[in-house]
Amino acid sequence: MIELIQFPWSPFCIVQRRILEFSGAPFKITNIPNQDRSLVWKLTKQRYYGVPILRDGKDVIFEVDENSQVIAKYLDSKFKLGLFPNRWCDVQSILWRDIENEIEGCTFRLNDIYWKEFVPARDQLQFLRFKERKFGRGCIDQWRKDQKTWLKKLEAELMPFEMMLTHLPFILERHPRFVDFDLFGMLENFLYSGHYELPKAHKQIQKWHARMKTIKQGKV
Ligand SMILES: N[C@@H](CCC(=O)N[C@@H](CS)C(=O)NCC(=O)O)C(=O)O
Numbered sequence: 207m208i209e210l211i212q213f214p215w216s217p218f219c220i221v222q223r224r225i226l227e228f229s230g231a232p233f234k235i236t237n238i239p240n241q242d243r244s245l246v247w248k249l250t251k252q253r254y255y256g257v258p259i260l261r262d263g264k265d266v267i268f269e270v271d272e273n274s275q276v277i278a279k280y281l282d283s284k285f286k287l288g289l290f291p292n293r294w295c296d297v298q299s300i301l302w303r304d305i306e307n308e309i310e311g312c313t314f315r316l317n318d319i320y321w322k323e324f325v326p327a328r329d330q331l332q333f334l335r336f337k338e339r340k341f342g343r344g345c346i347d348q349w350r351k352d353q354k355t356w357l358k359k360l361e362a363e364l365m366p367f368e369m370m371l372t373h374l375p376f377i378l379e380r381h382p383r384f385v386d387f388d389l390f391g392m393l394e395n396f397l398y399s400g401h402y403e404l405p406k407a408h409k410q411i412q413k414w415h416a417r418m419k420t421i422k423q424g425k426v
Pocket residue numbers: 216217218219255256257258269271272273274
């Protein structure tokens with residue numbers, strides 16, 4: 207059985223989890239502490255420490271650079287999900303850069319503001335230290351002060367997707383493609399703390415999000 211190694215609020219893990227659910231294949235989730243990547247390090251033979259990774263029998267699948275989609279492409283080809291049709295190759299690769307940088311930049315900060323509510327107490331010191339080493343001392347307090355600005359930026363970044371969804375049930379066409387799952391993962395990370403709702407102005411995104419929560423392969 208495929209094993210997804212993850213932690214629950216990671217936007218990138220949510221993307222792969224939803225793709226696995228969509229496929230209908232049985233899979234197992236192994237949650238690791240955000241700050242302890244020793245299992246990932248061991249399984250990837252000291253080549254990767256990020257999450258998510260997949261274990262499928264003897265194979266271990268992980269990303270090779272910031273913009274690779276190795277895991278999603280592996281699942282797509284194994285379960286014939288049609289997430290990466292050739293005709294959308296270039297468009298999807300431009301969109302997922304936007305989703306994973308501009309949109310994720312808003313969503314993870316807005317969720318991290320509430321980190322004390324979801325990071326287990328034993329992991330909090332290392333969580334804060336990791337964030338402050340990467341983004342500077344006091345970064346999370348600053349994001350909390352700037353919360354309204356980050357919410358506005360998220361709303362603005364989502365506008366092109368709202369427009370694309372005005373005429374279609376999914377971002378590119380009548381069936382979900384990789385970018386639908388990618389955007390879904392970022393937005394579920396935003397909603398993870400339970401303190402937010404999707405922007406009220408984006409009615410199409412709200413309907414699409416409800417569809418994305420439950421769709422199954424073959425029933426779209
Ligand atoms: N492009 C990668 C990004 C994965 C990523 O950034 N994962 C974060 C967790 S959300 C991570 O593990 N970062 C490295 C670290 O925390 O040390 C993907 O799609 O999987």
